[in-house]
Amino acid sequence: MRYVLRKPSGYYFNPTPTMREFGLRPESLGTDPTAAAARAALLVEDWDRYRKGDNSPKKTTHGTISWLVDQYQKAPEYTAYKPKTQREFDRLSGHIVGKFGKFKAAAVERRHIKGYYRELLDAGSADSAARIMKTLHILLEIARDEGLVQVNHASRMKLPMGNARRVVWDAKEVNTMIAACEANGRRSLGLAVRLGFDLGQRLGDVLSMTWRQYDGNAVLVTQSKTGATVLIPALPELKTMLDATAKTSTHIVVSEETSRPYKADNFSHRFRDIADGAGFSDKQFLDLRRSSAVRLAEAGCTTIEVVAITGHTIERGAQILETYAPRSSDMAKSAIKKLSDKNETAQKVRKPNSKSQKIGAP
Secondary structure (H helix, E strand, O other), X not given: OOOEEEXXXXXXXXXXXXXXXXXXXXXXXXXXXXXXXXXXXXXHHHHHHHHOOOOOOOOOOOOEHHHHHHHHHHOHHHHOOOHHHHHHHHHXXXXXXXXXXXXXXXXXXXXXXXXXXXXXXXXXXXXXXXXHHHHHHHHHHHHHHOOOOOOXXXXXXXXXXXXXXXXXXXXXXXXXXXXXXHHOOOHHHHHHHXXXXXXXXXXXXXXXXXXXXXXXXXXXXXXXXXXXXEEEEOOHHHHHHHHOOOOOOOEOOEOOOOOOEOOHHHHHHHHHHHXXXXXXXXXXXXXXXXXXXXXXXXXXXXXXXXXXXXXOOHHHHHHHHHHHOOOXXXXXXXXXXXXXXXXXXXXHHHOOOHHHHHOOOO
16 A cells, blocks of 8 residues: 555554645554555545646546545535544545445445445454444435435444443553553653543543643643533642643643654554553553543442533433443442442431330320
């Protein structure tokens, strides 16, 4: 694959300096070689045309799958997405274009889609296949709205999604990971781990935190995804680490290598290397957010108290805890103890005292 690097963590688009001046940027292409090749081909298509002196706008044939992708990328819902979400759609749709791009939407029948799905399952995970199928469903919905097809053949596929991740970090593992980061000369990664574990925030929100958000006792977080503003007191471990961090930038988490804030992809690569070396190959940074919710729930926090940290609405918080908080023995014991304590209290209220019995009270 041209301009593509293969690493243990997956495939990465790596344009030359001249290509970067043209406007192409490095990009993670995932772990599926077929999807990576399809996306890379789309990225260099304009570059190849430019090199050949063809500067005319790229045209797609009306009604084809490629045309539907172009239409969606012009739609308000796409332009409202965060860049990361746009890149994910581009990656998934790139895979679809590699398979069906030149075909008219009306020519893509149910049997073709089911065959494609089987190919995806053979090449990768059920979760990855399901995501691509959902993207195809979006495209064919546009085709239906445009009157190109009467039926969306990607509907009601009954696709099995992968099991929700239930991996959690405990406090000892977090401390071990932080120590490993420091041993590898990446204290900044360890600080990010502590921020993620103690504050329960997304990686993007952790990397964008500035010193203005920390007043010496609490961190004021405005979450990029929800817009919620949350003032979260710093636990002693986090306060100690923050107070010992030199303020060399407006941002809290700064790369030792560049003296600048991390890009998400660069951070993830460095994190993966250290985590694998520390024996945490099954864990990801995003698991820290789940772990924070679990730790709060195990400490007896209610949904309202948990969302006070995460910044979600109460309704959304309840839904998130259903996924983010795996059931554990400690939680079961806590629930039974609360029920037992409640029953004991109720019995004491109902039981008449001896003095009342002596004076003939009912």
